[in-house]
Amino acid sequence: MEPAERRIDLTEEHTHMATRAGVALLAFAVLALPSRPAWAQGAGGIAGVVRDSSGGVLPGVTVEASSSALIERVRAVATDAEGQYKIIDLRPGTYVVTFTLSGFRTFKREGVELSAGFTATVNVDLPVGTLEETVTVSGQSPIVDTQNVVQQKVITQQILQSVPSSRSNYAALTPGASRSTDVGGSNGSDSGATFTIHGSRGGDVRRLIDGMRWNSMEAANAGTGFYFDPTAAEEIAIQLGGNSAEFELGGVQVNLVPKSGSNRFNGYGFAGYTNNSLNSTSIPDALKARNLPSVGAVDYVYDYSGSLGGPILKDKLWFFSAQRWWGNSTFVPGLYYNKNTAAWIYQPDLSRPAVNDNTNRHHNARFSWQLSPRHKLNLSWDTEQNCVCHGALTALASPEGTYKWDFGPPNYILQATWSHPRTNRLLFEAGATTLIFQYVGKPTEPLPEGADRQISVVEATTGFRYRSNGGFYNFGTYGNKVTDQSNQRFAVSYVTGTHNFKTGVQVMEGWRHHEQRPPGSMEYVFRNGSPLSITQYATPNLETERLKANLGVFAIDQWTIKRLTLNLGLRFDYLNAYAGATDLPAGPFVPARKFDAIPCLPCWTDINPRIGAAYDLFGNGRTAIKGNIGRYVAGQAVDIASALHPVNSSVYQVTRNWNDVNGNYVPDCDLTSPLENRECGPISDLNFGRNNPRATQYSPDVLTGWGHRGYNWQGNISFQHELRPGIGLNVAYFRTWYGNFTVTTNTALTPSDFSQFCVTAPLDPRLPGGGGYPVCGNYDVNPAKFGQAQTVVQLASQYGDQSEVYNGLDVTVNARLKALFVTGGLNTGRTETNNCGVVINNPQVTALQSGATYSGPRSEAFCDNVLPWAGQTQVKFAAIYNLPWDLQTSATVQSYPGTSVAAGGVGSTFVYSNSQILPSLGRNLSSCGAAATCTGTSTVQFLAANQRFENRYAQFDLRFARTVRIARTRVQGIVDLFNAFNARPVLSLNTRYSGTTGGSWLSPTTTLVGRLIKFSAQLNF
Template sequence: MRRSVSLASLVALVWLALPAPAAAQSAIAGAAKDTSGAVLPGVTVEASSPVLIEKSRAVVTDAQGQYKIVDLRPGTYVVTFTLPGFATVKREDVELTADFTAAVNVEMKVGAVEETVTVSGASPVVDVQTTQRRDVLTRDVLDVLPTGRNYQTLASTLPGVHMGRFDVAGSTAMQQGSVMTNGSLGGDMALLVDGMNIQSSLSSGSTPAVYHNDDAYQEYVFQVSGGTAESQSGGVVINMIPKEGGNTVKGDGVALYTNGKFQSRNVSADQRTHGVTVPPELDRTRDYAGSLGFPIRKDRVWWFSSVRVWGYDNFAPNAVYPDGSRAVDDNLIQAYTNRATVQITPKNKFTAMYDKLPKYRGHRNIENGLTDPKATVVQRTPLAYDTQAKWTSTPTSRVLLEAGYSEQYYNYTLHYQPDVKTPARNLPYGDISMLELVNPANRLRNAAQMDFQDWFPSYNLAGSASYITGSHAIKTGVQYQWGWIKHWRDSNGDMVQRYRNGAPDSVIRWNFPIPEAESDLDRSVGIYAQDSWTIKRLTLNPGLRYEILQGSVPAQSAPAGRFVPARSFAAIPNLPNWKNWAPRIGAAYDLLGNGKTAIKFAVGRYMQQEATGFADKYNPLVQGSDIVTWSDLNQDDIAEDNELGAANNATLGVRRNINPDPGLERPYQILYNLGVQHELFPGVSVSANSYRREYHHMVFTTNLDVPLHVYTRIDIPDPRGNGATVPVYNLDRTYQGRVNQLDTTSPNNKRTYNGYDVLVNGRGHGGATLSGGINIGHTVSILCDVEDPNALRFCDQTR
């Protein structure tokens, strides 16, 4: 059983003067009544704000006196209610954050339309119509938080949300990590810009690949539960809301710099006994950014540009250059962001963005303290960018149409250091990668394990149509993604030499060269319908999603290498070919009818997120290896063919050693959340929530050529000296080297998470923000369908 407790809080007080905020699916909704409490149909409700390029948006209340204005940008609004025979009511200073539905209800009295009643008060902080649990970090908060100014370090400030690596103020943010919550996996994360997918096609599709320009975004929205049918992922969904410019010229800039003089050392004597001779330490960090937003034509064309250059350089632990100076993990990331917003007609809007995002890392892998500088790789990105275009139309006050295209392209190399001798497949091999297994453990020297290049684009089309009345809103849409990944691999001698206390021990044999191994995401389709129906105090949010996931591997070939023959492989279709339904249902109840207390419940099925990773796993040409023994017979410290032992993977490079079961089901999760949110006093709310996550159709791997009965059980004394024995299973030697693995759906393996949190959120005058809470949860796994019986020990965490 694994238990986790996280506690996060922040208090911020800042003044903000930045370019105008940008798009997000926010709304203002409520009801209009007369002084007797009777509903008022036909009231014109107008929301106006300088953040809207069209200045205002208007709807009319329905027969139940209800209204909803959707597709609003984050910002401060004035909401005006007019009806002949009644005095006009104006509600000022309604602050709207991203992906939030603000409840604004009014009571109108009989009078002349020219008579205006102005109402002021704190902005709503309880969303009584949606079931999502989400956290919003606005620009004023982003600017004062001591983080690495990226989505993963920002996420670590939120209760119940954590990143996949340890970080202090961006110290490890030069390499990306995942963001997880409430028992989710790293592969469940989804990243959006302006509500559109902007992730790569790498592996599960959860990796953003590029490093985004924090200064180009107005708000970050972290959705952690209660996702609608529009969302594919059951993990953390991060929506970055871009800046767009405005009707006035506005700009801002950031300049941050520090070095190791402000850092102390805290290496203990115990750490030194474990081999920490040179601790990690900051060399320098710098972050320079400038942004400018301005109108090309007022109320018609806005432009926004931002440039950011940043890097966090650490002195690497236990690493020095040949001249004796300390080795540095040196980094440089750049971002060049441009966005145009065009109001084509009063009812049609178009936005476009291009974001070029190069990266350089001079000594990747040196940060672990186990790699000599010469054995690191130089990371470069010949081409890396995000681009996006989006059209929005409101042909009537009840219809919203949206269509968009987004693309991410990422091409990166991990090449040998310049002082590594030229690669060769025959003697002499050049500088060979050397790995010490024991003293010091896992220390890599002389050369990196391989020379490497990957490139992978991701293309996305999305369209939707919404019909909105005051009490009812339905949205239907389609999302279509495709892409591919290509791999290039080579290595000096096609091997890594391994040592045990300095003596030759074994060799990792690679199936190189790989000139180009391609795996395709043919299509990932999501077709959805999401309803929202308000019946008095109750809002129901049923949704249904249909998903198609199809991948393949094209016909491929590669020349012979040192350990593999020339290879040709036929195309492999349907890797996978899944079609699944994913229903969702949620309900929110306005307990007191005043928009200040909401009870929320949601349950939904979320299919496992996937991109090129499934096809890549079964691609026969992708990177593969085998470990064999090595006896250095001529003592020349070069592993020659006659010095290597028998193969443990007899079919390396010859065929696919792992295949999917034809009946393999797509894994999925069932998510439940139940909570209550209450406004304690104006601007401040408290909420309590419970969560449950169940994993179904989990995949397990079995080796068809090595059944479990060929293992022999041996009981050995428990090394803890308690008099008990521990079962150990030995493989029959005649089965060594046989690999024919099959991935299949386990009928028994499962994982369940249960968690709880209590949260406090508040907004005050002058930009003060309060956010904090506590989250407690535990995961229990039963993983007793195994390939190797040695994995049966502790496989059932319920015992």
């Protein structure tokens, strides 16, 4: 007679089935990390087929998924006519899946682990018997998703708590992610939390909480500044490619799946600290030989956090709350505080090295409420107040010459989400998220003359700024800034075993308010300490923009046909932003001004298909071949509305010469007069404060229409295989290509208004062929047309073809064994950007898609630029190993290609004099005018970007930990060794060639922070 319950452990059975081929593949892939695909935004799922012992499908089988992660405990569905079932919207956790049908034994599958966006395949053959007889199967959880096609990286709390990192540096753990230069939090705790990958762009990156955006309106709605506490996340699900129709953009989507409490109380605490005495600051001899005078070093890094969650009412109402305090400070090489910030001449105080420092305070509360068996409500509140206390401080500014950003008081995110499984097949979801985000730009320290009066000074020979942070559109100008947004979603899912159909709508509204208050509404320019000129600003200055609607409507069907699952999606996108009306009172130099609102900046409409397929190769859920292709729009919010706001289209600043005859550093003249008087020359533009007729305009077909928005297509093909229980391999090919490029053109000129010239590259053995080669394709406007300008942003297709294409390969593995966890990966790629069809023979085209001025020669050697495979090949992995006596060691390694000899995408340059250009041009440079002696110059790029690279380097981080257990409480002491082997790669270098020997060309300017030891402790109960 059969026992009432029979238990089967699949782990040992599958282990014996491992083949020699699988072992060989593991040896090859031990450096890699697999990406788990995702379909839902923050939840997982379980799917499969139920058959009888003869192989026939069984409809009507009740399938229940139970877990302590569910506040409702159990979610149930039934198999359809094909014997298929799908359970969706399951929180990350470990599940027991139970199958029941009259006339068959009850079947239980234990230990099914789900992460966000992962669908576990659980196929079952039900044995004949009675419901009272139970077969229980345990073993390793499925690790191959045979239904979803989205490429995804999941970072669990185990990884966050066990590997040496700054706790938010997800880029360091993701093969292919853009380079991370953080060493133990030296760049700030949020460094590496967002990144680009597979040819994507920073403007397409989005941060999500429970699947909803919380980026600010800045930077095409990719703005950061509000930093989420990873302590409050159950896990971080990062989508790396193939995003479904639920997503507007194709860039990286970082989704923080929040903790929500449970039926028992759980707590966590963390404390970590390091300072300069634990940081190596030595300069290697090789860098000294390259004229590196000093290196950046850590001043201090601290990170303290804690959380508590549990039941208010068991199975009814849960709570979770997390708190975090962190900060960092790093020394700026070669820079010191000003001895007297009110003095007209900067004098460094060598006893006070300058620092870049940041602080952050974050508090979180979340409630999960099971209103009824079929209604669940989540409410969350995150608030923080932080400080960028010396923003973007470099060697080009004294500490008081930069800014302090105070974020708050305080900023917060409010979120509410609702789910309603109306039946076992019909699911309703809704949510609303609001970000209130404001900050104030202010002086970094008290100014003796006051923030409104202590005028900034810029030294003309070096660009060095001191006394205060003045100017307009200087990153961090004083004034109040507000950049709020609110977004909502609603979706309906209808799920059978064969189909998982979902349709929904998403909408976002946003507000931006940007004020600029330069002290004194002026800025002085000195040359070698003597007054040279004055810049006057049209103040008050305030612009407002509105994102009227960013609307997305989508439909997706996940259709399973035997072993093939199709992912079919279509998305409608509509974006409408405008510049708000502005009334400004009179200021020191301009009268009261009134600006009307301007609509449709822009108004875009797009249709974007997304198609994918996943095939369960052998039908056992352990091998899948996948592919997908999709069209995605480019990120945008109010950037164009800001660029075309009438305040910004006015003449908002002018310059005038200043001859300080009496040396009192006071302009002894009437600055309200536009004409020359006493010590001051005339202002540079008599339209000061009024509309600027030469302001940049946008072509109507750039701003409005169907399909006129920037876009990209993405495709990938992948092979995923379970080598043995707990070990999975992923090999994937990616391709990304862009369209609807724009260019900025001076429409006042035509190609015939320019003359071409060649120059000779410097003679230097470090250049190709020793240098001395001709560099042609340079242009100078003809003297009769000099100074004429009317810039218009147009579609690049009006001038020719332009392309940007990425091709790349990932090889990744994830190994979860008894005492060892290994995750890592190899990524390599090639990016080709070809602007030749646009810039060759079109010297009136001044800027490309990025908005940066095109500065290269208009020849194929410069306009067809390739970042080669070697320049993008990287290896990253992390390992955690549990030793006896509650000891644990872990490590991460990041291997990167060397830095390209380029600055902002521009290769090496040389300033050529008029006499060097004259033989080729046949005349003086037009900038010289009628001067008897021409002193004009032209800066020419003689070596394209990505032609020369620094050496490859690797950063190793190590951790040693010991755990002490007291009942349910675990206390762990931690020692982290960041950059353990003290690698000092060059991260940036001088690209300007000067003199006959190069001057400081290729001299390093920044390097990776040296070895850093950090002490921490964490507590779990």
